[in-house]
Amino acid sequence: MNTSIDLAEMRVFAAVVTDGSFTAAAERLGTDKARASRIVRRMEKKLGAQLLTRSTRRLSVTEVGRDYFERAVCILTAAEAAEAAVAQQTKEPKGLLKVTAGSEFGPMVVDDWIAAFLRQSPKVTVEAEYTNRLVDLIHEGFDVAVRVGELEDSGLSARRLGEVAYGLYASPDYLRRGPTLSAVEDLKHHDLIMKRTRGRSNWTLVNGSSVERVMSSPRCAVNNTIAAKNLALAGLGIAQLPCFIAEPYVTDGALSCVLPGWAEVPAPVHAVFASSRYMDPKVRSFVDLSLSVFSGGSS
Template sequence: MFKLEGVASFVAVVEAGSISEAARRLNLSKSVVSERLAELEKAMGANLLRRTTRRLSLTEDGAAFLERATRILHEVEAAATDVAERRGTLAGSLRISAPVTFGRMHLGPAIYPFLARHPELELSLDLDDRRVDAATDSYDAVVRHGPLESSRLVAWQLAPSHRLLVASPDYLAQMGAPATLAELQQHRGIFYANRGAADWRLHGPDGTEIARAAVALRVNNGDMMRDAAIAGVGIALLPTFIAGDAIRQGALAVIEVGLRAEPESIYIAHPEGRRVSARLRAFAECVRTAIGSPPYWDAWAQARGEGAGT
């Protein structure tokens, strides 16, 4: 008779595309996952996966088994969750993807007390700035910053987000503080590398303007963009959840040119049509409550009697 852990390993390998990646997601060794697959195939009396030196693929029997195996796992997990929720506890696994900087700066501190209160909950938090597919990559939900891009996702807003042009006071004292779009374009910029373009999209009463600047630095990490701006490398367009503390402390100054970046959102999104567990709802509410309304990182703006995005 096959074991449920073997079924779980089989589904994980198919979803991950390799035994090593499935082992990482399951927090198991590669040898354990391989053993479980071998035991499952022996119990089934059929080869479920076709193995070559370069890739794994489903056999005909494996493809026929996969859909039911996935459904079995979901039903077992849902049943276990229902039992736990009847006892008033949150239990089971939760797999979330989130951006690196937001996860480190804000998500971690929000969820540590949450996890301490719910010891039967097993959270896998994958910090990665790439745009993962929640459905195909087997995430329960993704935390993201910016516009919602996939129509296959159902999003809940965690907080509004605003990006501001900032630079160090020393840089502005030396190079001059730009007050117009034309002056802004005479400066050097710090840009997010994955967006490619060396420009800023800014909005005003007359529509969208594109401000282009010479590149001082491209980097695919918000922490480094902020630190480079503090060091006087140039001007950066940063969300206030990254730059807020530095603005409050005076390490960065906000640049006003009569235009602003379009408001965005920090949101958590789950695949459309998937059953939403109580633990996912509780996770989202925990993060939303910890951030507050308005977000705590915009306290510098509230103290000065202004909105971060106005």
């Protein structure tokens, strides 16, 4: 069977569609905008079909182009899997590893994993994107995602790395000034620092088989863990924090754990990737290292 498939050209076209512009795709692929544009025009001439519509303001994909893109992604993924299967024979991680993680968990935890990974893998480079949106690993070309919380059924492979445990913390200064705190019901008399989720601020605290809902209005509602930690350190109230973030401050005496044993259910942490059957050595190596060094407060 004769075919005009050129994987290099196909990769350029897929990048243009994924990134939404020739400029962004060229930057990611290490080429220039003009060359990327020429490649796509050459593909269109060869295929006898218009894949993209261009204007001074925007770039859009035609119906034919969208169908070609979907098939191209499958072909590129299969080609990469074939290369990965061969690369497994060498057992040496090399090439570019694209990692994504949450905008908080990435800088706080995954950065350390990447640093350790680069030190042990001199032939690997890493590109990391930290975002709270759900990244499409296949279409966006990522090798592995580190996700905190229960996983959706996506058809991807995953490996559990551990879990993030939580606790309630406040500064010793705040506790000296505050009312008595010996039971969960006492929290209604305290200043609380809560993360706001979907417009609501509340805690569901668990201790063994006991469950308590804390519905008090917070003194301060924030949208990220670092802010909650900073406000607790400033003596402004009680915050629920991941143990791995809070414990160093407990050791230094800047925070104290209150109502020990009461906290939200630990959140599982997974590495998510395309396939466990033909894992590229760099992906396998990164996941193995992450598992070995992760301490989320559950151990």
